[in-house]
Amino acid sequence: MALRDIRIDGDEILLKRAKEIKTVNEKIKLLAGDMLDTMYDKNGVGLAAPQVGILKRMFVVDISEERNEPYVFINPVIESEEGEQCGPEGCLSVPNKQGQVKRPMKVKVKALDINGEEFSMEVEGFFARAICHENDHLNGILYTTKAEDLVEI
Ligand SMILES: [Zn+2]
Numbered sequence: 001m002a003l004r005d006i007r008i009d010g011d012e013i014l015l016k017r018a019k020e021i022k023t024v025n026e027k028i029k030l031l032a033g034d035m036l037d038t039m040y041d042k043n044g045v046g047l048a049a050p051q052v053g054i055l056k057r058m059f060v061v062d063i064s065e066e067r068n069e070p071y072v073f074i075n076p077v078i079e080s081e082e083g084e085q086c087g088p089e090g091c092l093s094v095p096n097k098q099g100q101v102k103r104p105m106k107v108k109v110k111a112l113d114i115n116g117e118e119f120s121m122e123v124e125g126f127f128a129r130a131i132c133h134e135n136d137h138l139n140g141i142l143y144t145t146k147a148e149d150l151v152e153i
Pocket residue numbers: 090091092093133134137
């Protein structure tokens with residue numbers, strides 16, 4: 001287990017587009033494990049590689065209350081979006097803030113898993129929100145640029 005330092009808003013790496021991962025090798029698997037450890041340590045529901053200073057297209061998500069349903073998305077592509085939801089978001093890279101963000105209610109996403117196998121899933125509600133938030137990180141977009149009523153918490 002290894003924790004990585006989280007980059008904080010103001011760090012320009014958070015505004016850059018991350019690059020595709022060509023091979024899911026041991027280094028990528030190690031990074032995914034470290035990202036999960038870091039996400040759980042900070043009690044986050046998701047973490048994208050640029051948030052730990054690595055400009056690669058990968059994020060991890062676990063929206064379960066028990067913190068035992070980790071997902072790794074490598075080179076994710078959101079293939080379709082449906083509906084709309086508006087709800088609160090926060091971000092480990094933007095401490096002590098929260099804002100209301102509009103997101104699709106449902107998304108279909110395809111990606112590679114930790115073994116380099118392609119998978120596709122349709123998710124809705126909070127899971128869809130988490131995927132959209134993390135996917136934005138891969139394109140250098142912070143939720144604060146989309147949020148209404150950004151408040152200190
Ligand atoms: Zn975030």
